[in-house]
Amino acid sequence: MNKESVIKSRFEENGKVFETGAPVTGAVSIENAVAVGFGDGSIRFFWPDNDPIEVQAHSGAILSIASSNDGVITGGQDGRFLKISTNAEVEEIYNFGTRWVDNVAAFESMVLCSSGKNVYIWSDENDKPKILEHQSTIGGIAIDQNGRRIAVSCYGGVTLWRLEKNKWKSSKFAWKGSHGKVGFSPDGKYLVTTMQENELHAWRIRDKASFAMSGYPSKVKSFTWAGDNPYLVTAGAKEAICWPFDGKEGPKGRKPLCIASGGQQNATFVESLPGEKAVFAGFRNGMVLLSELSEHPNDVLIQNPTGSEVSNISISPDRSHILVGDSKGQILWSPLWEQ
Amino acid sequence: MENSSSQVPVTVLTGFLGAGKTTLLNRILTEQHGRRYAVIVNEFGEQGIDNDLVVDADEEVFEMNNGCICCTVRGDLIRILGGLMKRADQLDAIIVETTGLADPAPVAQTFFVDQDVADQTKLDAIVTVADAVHLSSQLGEHHEAEEQIAFADVVLLNKIDLVDQSQITGVKDRIRKINPYTKIIETNRCAAPLDEVLGLNAFSLDRVLEVEPDFLDSDHDHEHDDDVTSVSFVSDTPLDLEKFEKWFGNLLQTHGQNILRSKGILDFKNEKDRYVFQGVHMLMDASPMGPWPEKSIRNSRVVFIGRKLETMNLKEGFESCKSD
Structure with a gap:
């Protein structure tokens, strides 16, 4: 594409572009920064008013990143589970050797990770991790809003662990097939997973009633929640597909909203704009659009195509900045509002 | 499957325990120095692989929900190949070592079924290391041994110094009967020219x-x-x-x-x-x-x-x- 002929978006005009050379593998908010994990094992903290700070943390790619109450936690291909403070101090929580640390999550002072078929939980009181075993390699982990339940996805469904009298009790939500990412709905009533097939699966936790959300032309790599209903916003199609989760039955038998329709390729990452009924969608060709959660949405161009798949979109905690990262390592860091 | 030079070639090494997979692997890793390989090994595999990028995997065979009864894939490969593609350093090739009793079909099918795997990597060849002394009896006893020969693009008929010429002819006939199109290389200690084992592009049309x-x-x-x-x-x-x-x-x-x-x-x-x-x-x-x-x-x-x-x-x- 001839870059000269492209009209830059306001975000590209006002923001900064960094070429890091390493794929963006994840990002998370911490304090007032966005912490980004890269394929070369580094972390960069992007602050609204300062230059980014780089920390070399892992050798090999960072596979997962989450924020805990005193730093970001990361899992890497070097088998290390690390905590990195915003002033660049690196602490090793555990070393799994040649086993990858695929997923990490945190709630207050509790941190957990998955490596292979096990989830390892560190709580305040003790240094030895509590181990939760599963039947196959873990695809994703999620903690609910109260820190009382952990959802773990793998082949054959989701295991939901509840903390009762200081013991983790499990309950199985079965569905044939290989499950990847997992998440709770904001009200904690539903579990959602992405699948190896081009679809998502969901369960109502109360009665384990389950349903599939299918029809995608490609694998669903990303989902998030947006709006008051709320909507489950999903990547995997040429538009952001938004399933309504209000009412007793959620999206069962209802049509999704399809927004952010200006991208010519499949969406690879979606993120909501906190406090607004709006969604960012990043596409396989690097384009990013902001779209309204409505039947007739207006789209705003955030980023023109870069030629590389959008692998992350994050909003700074104060909502002042947006970060877009792609699979080749380009970062756009831009003020979100007119100044 | 796309055909593009940006796809990282993946070589699959099969063969029964003791046939010489690890010997071949170490030969590749030491002779092809200057090249960057990732090696995916099974936790039950033999030890002593001399490479700085070794990934442990469980051979997790998954059924796909696509209505195709024999469509199984290697879930761990989808996860690990996807993870390796997130690295900043460019890999020259990836080698997957399977356990002796593995069926090669799910490995091959993974490259047909998973779009991300097919976009970013390509199955280069299935290389089967066979023990010239024991292959005949293994073929009679284990259907996995037959499958490994049936899927092989190359069979390294190893340990030929331990058998006489008539035995070699006999075992080669056995191999040809199963798979007439495989290339048979007779070796001791897996000493095969590496350009006959790697970079074969055997799964391309x-x-x-x-x-x-x-x-x-x-x-x-x-x-x-x-x-x-x-x-x-x-x-x-x-x-x-x-x-x-x-x-x-x-x-x-x-x-x-x-x-x-x-x-x-x-x-x-x-x-x-x-x-x-x-x-x-x-x-x-x-x-x-x-x-x-x-x-x-x-x-x-x-x-x-x-x-x-x-x-x-x-x-x-x-x-x-x-x-x-």
Whole structure:
């Protein structure tokens, strides 16, 4: 594409572009920064008013990143589970050797990770991790809003662990097939997973009633929640597909909203704009659009195509900045509002 | 499957425990210095692999929910290959070592079924290390050994210093009966030229064009039902596209479980291009591959490797696809 002929978006005009050379593998908010994990094992903290700070943390790619109450936690291909403070101090929580640390999550002072078929939980009181075993390699982990339940996805469904009298009790939500990412709905009533097939699966936790959300032309790599209903916003199609989760039955038998329709390729990452009924969608060709959660949405161009798949979109905690990262390592860091 | 130089080649090493997989692996890693490899090993595999990027994996075979009963894939490969593609450093190749008892089909099928895997990596070849002393008895006892030979693009017939010439001839006949198209390299301590093991591009449709089924072995010895065998057919009469699609689609649907591998070059009536296909069980990759070269003979050639091939009326089916 001839870059000269492209009209830059306001975000590209006002923001900064960094070429890091390493794929963006994840990002998370911490304090007032966005912490980004890269394929070369580094972390960069992007602050609204300062230059980014780089920390070399892992050798090999960072596979997962989450924020805990005193730093970001990361899992890497070097088998290390690390905590990195915003002033660049690196602490090793555990070393799994040649086993990858695929997923990490945190709630207050509790941190957990998955490596292979096990989830390892560190709580305040003790240094030895509590181990939760599963039947196959873990695809994703999620903690609910109260820190009382952990959802773990793998082949054959989701295991939901509840903390009762200081013991983790499990309950199985079965569905044939290989499950990847997992998440709770904001009200904690539903579990959602992405699948190896081009679809998502969901369960109502109360009665384990389950349903599939299918029809995608490609694998669903990303989902998030947006709006008051709320909507489950999903990547995997040429538009952001938004399933309504209000009412007793959620999206069962209802049509999704399809927004952010200006991208010519499949969406690879979606993120909501906190406090607004709006969604960012990043596409396989690097384009990013902001779209309204409505039947007739207006789209705003955030980023023109870069030629590389959008692998992350994050909003700074104060909502002042947006970060877009792609699979080749380009970062756009831009003020979100007119100044 | 895409054909692009940006795809990282993946070589799959199979073979029974003790055949010499680790020896071959270490030979590749030490002789090809300056190149960057990732090695995916199984936790039950042999120890002592000398490489800085070794990934432990469980061989997790998953069924796909796509209505295809024999469609299994290696879930761990999808996860690990995806993870390796997130690295900043460019890999020259990836080598997957399987356990001795592994069926190669799910590995191969992973490259057909998962779009991300197919976009970013390509299956280069399946290389089977066989123990010249023990292969004959292993073939009789374990169907996995047959499958590993049936899927092999290259068989390294190792430890030939421990057997005499007549035994070598015997075991090679056994291999050829299962898979006449595999390349057999006789070795001691897996000392094979590495360019005959790596960078073969054996799963590309281009390579199918090199298939030369110039033999027609219809006089099989009396064989056990479970034995893996192969058959091939040639037709000088152009085929009818519609008839072929109908017969072949139905064949894979009905007998895909017993057809391990299939390949072919097809000459369709009123089509100027050569059609090429290759498949693993029910999954198939097919495409027109440009016009026939001017001096070449236009004919159709198909090959099947599998079990119970005699029950599938393959010859009659293929004949019925000829155009009127």
